[in-house]
Amino acid sequence: MKFFVRSSTKRCPRLGVLRCTEGKSEVEIETPVVLLHTQGGHIPHITHEVFKLVSKEPQILQIPLVSMHSFKDTMTYYNGTISEFIGSKNSLTCLTLHDPSNLTKQGHHTRDKIPIWTKRGKVLYDADMYMDVVESFKPNMYYLLSDGDTNKTSPQKRIAKAVEQTVVFNKQCLERHRKSEVLKKMFVMAPIAGGYCLKSREHCIDRALFIDANEIDGFLIDGLHNNGPEVEFLPFEEIKSILEFSVDKLPPEKLCSVQGCWSPLNVIKLVQCGIDMFDTSYCHILTERSAAMTFQIDTSDENNDYEINLRHHSLAEDFTPIIDGCECLACKKYTRAYIHHLLTVQELLAPVLIMIHNIHHYLRFFRKIRQCIANDTLDEFENFIAGRYENYQRKTTSSVEDKIISENIGDNI
Amino acid sequence: MWRFFDVQNTTNLTQLFMSAFRIFKQTSTKMTENAKPLVFNIIAECQTTKARTSKMILPHGEVDTPVFMPVGTQGTLKGMLPEQLEEMGLQIMLANTYHLGTRPGPKILEKAGGLHKFMNWNRNLLTDSGGFQMVSLLELAEITEEGVKFQSLNKTKGEVMLTPEHSIEIQNAIGADIIMQLDDVVQTTVPDKERIALSVESTNMHCRTTRWLDRALKVHKNPNTQNIFPIVQGTLHEDLRRISAKDLTQRVVNGYAIGGLSGGESKDEFWKIVHLCTDLLPKDKPRYLMGVGFAIDLVVCSALGVDMFDCVFPTRTARFGCALTMTGQLNLRKARFAKDFQPIDEDCTCNTCKRYTRAFLHGIVTELPVACHLLTEHNLAFQLRLMKSIRDSVCEQQFPAFVQKFVFDLYPDKNYPSWVKDALTAVNIKLL
Ligand SMILES: [Zn+2]
Ligand SMILES: [Zn+2]
Numbered sequence: 001m002k003f004f005v006r007s008s009t010k011r012c013p014r015l016g017v018l019r020c021t022e023g024k025s026e027v028e029i030e031t032p033v034v035l036l037h038t039q040g041g042h043i044p045h046i047t048h049e050v051f052k053l054v055s056k057e058p059q060i061l062q063i064p065l066v067s068m069h070s071f072k073d074t075m076t077y078y079n080g081t082i083s084e085f086i087g088s089k090n091s092l093t094c095l096t097l098h099d100p101s102n103l104t105k106q107g108h109h110t111r112d113k114i115p116i117w118t119k120r121g122k123v124l125y126d127a128d129m130y131m132d133v134v135e136s137f138k139p140n141m142y143y144l145l146s147d148g149d150t151n152k153t154s155p156q157k158r159i160a161k162a163v164e165q166t167v168v169f170n171k172q173c174l175e176r177h178r179k180s181e182v183l184k185k186m187f188v189m190a191p192i193a194g195g196y197c198l199k200s201r202e203h204c205i206d207r208a209l210f211i212d213a214n215e216i217d218g219f220l221i222d223g224l225h226n227n228g229p230e231v232e233f234l235p236f237e238e239i240k241s242i243l244e245f246s247v248d249k250l251p252p253e254k255l256c257s258v259q260g261c262w263s264p265l266n267v268i269k270l271v272q273c274g275i276d277m278f279d280t281s282y283c284h285i286l287t288e289r290s291a292a293m294t295f296q297i298d299t300s301d302e303n304n305d306y307e308i309n310l311r312h313h314s315l316a317e318d319f320t321p322i323i324d325g326c327e328c329l330a331c332k333k334y335t336r337a338y339i340h341h342l343l344t345v346q347e348l349l350a351p352v353l354i355m356i357h358n359i360h361h362y363l364r365f366f367r368k369i370r371q372c373i374a375n376d377t378l379d380e381f382e383n384f385i386a387g388r389y390e391n392y393q394r395k396t397t398s399s400v401e402d403k404i405i406s407e408n409i410g411d412n413i
Numbered sequence: 414m415w416r417f418f419d420v421q422n423t424t425n426l427t428q429l430f431m432s433a434f435r436i437f438k439q440t441s442t443k444m445t446e447n448a449k450p451l452v453f454n455i456i457a458e459c460q461t462t463k464a465r466t467s468k469m470i471l472p473h474g475e476v477d478t479p480v481f482m483p484v485g486t487q488g489t490l491k492g493m494l495p496e497q498l499e500e501m502g503l504q505i506m507l508a509n510t511y512h513l514g515t516r517p518g519p520k521i522l523e524k525a526g527g528l529h530k531f532m533n534w535n536r537n538l539l540t541d542s543g544g545f546q547m548v549s550l551l552e553l554a555e556i557t558e559e560g561v562k563f564q565s566l567n568k569t570k571g572e573v574m575l576t577p578e579h580s581i582e583i584q585n586a587i588g589a590d591i592i593m594q595l596d597d598v599v600q601t602t603v604p605d606k607e608r609i610a611l612s613v614e615s616t617n618m619h620c621r622t623t624r625w626l627d628r629a630l631k632v633h634k635n636p637n638t639q640n641i642f643p644i645v646q647g648t649l650h651e652d653l654r655r656i657s658a659k660d661l662t663q664r665v666v667n668g669y670a671i672g673g674l675s676g677g678e679s680k681d682e683f684w685k686i687v688h689l690c691t692d693l694l695p696k697d698k699p700r701y702l703m704g705v706g707f708a709i710d711l712v713v714c715s716a717l718g719v720d721m722f723d724c725v726f727p728t729r730t731a732r733f734g735c736a737l738t739m740t741g742q743l744n745l746r747k748a749r750f751a752k753d754f755q756p757i758d759e760d761c762t763c764n765t766c767k768r769y770t771r772a773f774l775h776g777i778v779t780e781l782p783v784a785c786h787l788l789t790e791h792n793l794a795f796q797l798r799l800m801k802s803i804r805d806s807v808c809e810q811q812f813p814a815f816v817q818k819f820v821f822d823l824y825p826d827k828n829y830p831s832w833v834k835d836a837l838t839a840v841n842i843k844l845l
Contacts, residue, residue: 039781040776040777040780040781040783040784041773041777042781042783044781044782044783045492045782045783046783047764047783047786047787047790048768049497049764049768049790050494050497050786053494053496070776071772071773071776073751074751074752074772074776077752077754078754078772085770085772085773086773087768087769087773088768119780316517316521317521317524319524319525329494329496333496333533334533335525335531337517337521337525337531338488338525338531338532338533341487341488341516341517341521341531342487342488342489344516344517345487345512345516347487347489347492348489348491348492348782348785348786349489349490349492349493349494351782352492352494352786
């Protein structure tokens, strides 16, 4: 797999392509791209068979190791690749350490080891154990092991430690990478640690580039947050300088990625800074709160919303789709009232339908972003989404106030 | 083309043409009748047992019988999309009146244009009366001539009354193709014959269940699109079953259910009642055995002449990591599957068996919702395949041989349960 960027100007929205030639077939994936976030090898609630109803285009599955750790031993006996094992042999896969949709527990560091938090508790990974997994999983892309346990509030000591560990891990993992025939053809990405400290970021980047820039196909700006739903509300201003600084330092011909449930507006801002790769964990956290994305992507879209909560009782008799005119299966065949019913009786199909719509909408959003870059209209689109988001926030705060007022009235009665 | 024209066994050809002739004759007469919401065309009958196979035509399409109907209690089936179910060839599923009557409620269902539209399922539906669910979910207060009275579980401690009329009213709003009368639900394990007799017979002309049927038929709003099936009651008492069946067969209905079984009675008692009821019920109408769906029960009861089955088991058990196969059940949670790279079943053509190994499923069952979807799909495919094998073997006049092999595969040590042996002996099948 190789990455080709169309414009190598620094720190600007850019179009590129990930080209994967395996045997006779060649797959091309355009960037900025969104990886399909998975748990146990599946987009949460969506079987591969159902996903065929959402999209038939080639996709890259993001495989968080933490959700696959229980298969670590099994995979050493299995002959195929991780994509075959999870039942989706035609998908491309990208192995990563943590699950961006779940808050990663902080601390619990041990020298030269990284804790991951599986359903059965803490497991410590060192570079060798991690590379064993990469070798037996055989993903198409992977990140070198890193210590990304930093956020806005991390003290300097933790940041320094994170960088130090990441540099060591990068070196150890690459040594294994060089020696292995299996690993050689994989797309390798080096995580850049360093929290919110420019100096630490610089140090980490210098070391990563020092090792061997030619061996690395891309980078991950790691250590901006500890994953989970809070990332949605991370103010862009907080990460802006770190991000711009890091992107400036990195070689422009390489792929640059971030992970996490960034809000749509922040996704655009990240693209504006030159980020090429994201993931769909945002769809997952929305679905978990029974919310469907309804923000307008094209100005011809009829809806005026940003997001709707399908649990809301006002939808009990709403026999319209989530979005009128949306081409997804959930909108073409099912109503808000039905999904609302499924939610109130806690049926498994509710998150299936919501997720079908959310993934469809999010993939459409990324297509739009690429179009806007091509037409040089990303600024307009950013302003448009920003306006929608502001409207929505005003509406939700006022409806919360309404609710408080009506509850107070209720008390008086 | 009818499947059985391919059959090569020449000795049976005359019989085959005879039955084929019968069908065509039947079809042509039935077709001329005015819009009837159920047409039951028997395609072939087993010459040894009471098994038969038919094409039943309902308002939302054909149903090949014997048929297994999975249970989609709240207007959905364990996370499966109706698109997937249709693709698998499912022709009919069940929904529960008590649940749907509570949420979303008949008003919303009516506004939605019925459950088919609400849940985007364009094939057939069957609803129960709601009585059985209420007995198991609420505290039964009292059964009176008017209906079944329950103690509500909510804080107000009010009483809820379900009458035969109310049950039909809700089922009319749901709009299923086959609907059930409210029957006098007495558990089979109730030892009090007098109480049961009250359910079945009375000093009046006929039993309470029959009186309730008459009330149900009277208020039924959609006789052209929905079929009411009455329910033969009488628990394990043959005399009461006879009275019940006699009464009900005097009413104008398009099919019958056999109720009050699979409630904890012994299998030795169970099969005898099924055997009796299929003898008592008319041959030219479908017979639905309620709440039965284990593989062995489906095979034996098909041999006894049952046409329709329903059971929550195949879909419910999927959630706990249990996969059904022709040789029994696999509990995929077991550690021995961790390195088992075979599909659940080599012979199964479902998507789960095409894509996944037991080892992978072992790692996700009971952990991820998709695992439940995947096992549900396999278990449904298993039930559908089993029923198809039954139908095909009846068509090909190979049913007795099919039963022998099926039972032998399930009990390779030939340690057959006595009820299976007895029931099959009663319909002239000797096990291997
Ligand atoms: Zn949609
Ligand atoms: Zn299968």
